Amino acid sequence: MTVTNPSTAVPNPALPGRWVSGASLVVGPLLVLVGVLLRLRFDFFFPAQLSAYEHHPDLVAASYSFAVAGWVLLWPGVAFLAVRIGESFRELAVWGGVLTVLGLFARTFHAGVDHLAFQLVAVQGPASATRTVSETYGAFHIFSTLNAAIMGGWVLLAIGAYRSRVFGRLRAAALALASAMPLGVLKGTTPWSVAAAAGLCIALVPLGMAALRDGPTPRAVTVAGRLLLVGAVGTAMYFFGQAG
DSSP: OOOOOOOSSOOOOSSSOHHHHHHHHHHHHHHHHHHHHHTTTSOSSHHHHHHHHHHOHHHHHHHHHHHHHHHHHHHHHHHHHHHHHHTTOHHHHHHHHHHHHHHHHHHHHHHHHHHHHHHHHHHHOHHHHHHHHHHHTTOOOGGGGGHHHHHHHHHHHHHHHHHTTSSOHHHHHHHHGGGGSOOSSSOOOOHHHHHHHHHHHHHHHHHHHHHHHSSOOOOHHHHHHHHHHHHHHHHHHHHHHHTO
């Protein structure tokens, strides 16, 4: 494994780029933390999660939505971190980055199952939904092969970030804590969930802020134009999605 001196400058890969990566590293972990904390009051196992949705549908829906949005938004930040690691340790960067992104895909699949289960509560009632989930909980799906990636990817990234001196010991350990986040469908919050989400924030948010600060600052008119474009595209995509 070839080792080179890590660059002191924050790189700006063509994809996803400094701005998208920085926003991802700041917003993604915070959304995951908010989602985890919103369901802290409910029991961890799926019957309690379904019951919680029956009595507090808006709160539970917001919790799961924030969390999955955070996981999805993290992919550019993971790619950015892998680029930084790859300057010194290419193999760790490739394996850690790829496995972590595959783990994010798996969590997105789990979120789809969560959504369907909550709709069963709304349409058929909690007893029927709980029975259906219980009878099908262990059903095989191709994404179940990625459970190891969900946990192991973060550990490899943490090792790579420490060895390449992108992170010190504290932030590398905080990033590795992300592997402790419970995986699967209809999972509530445990102390490990909070620790994992907080670890993501401790490790990644400062890196995102550094990425946003590094390099030239665009003109105010450029920033405003981009924000308007994002808002317009986001609105159009929302209505397009609602149309089916």
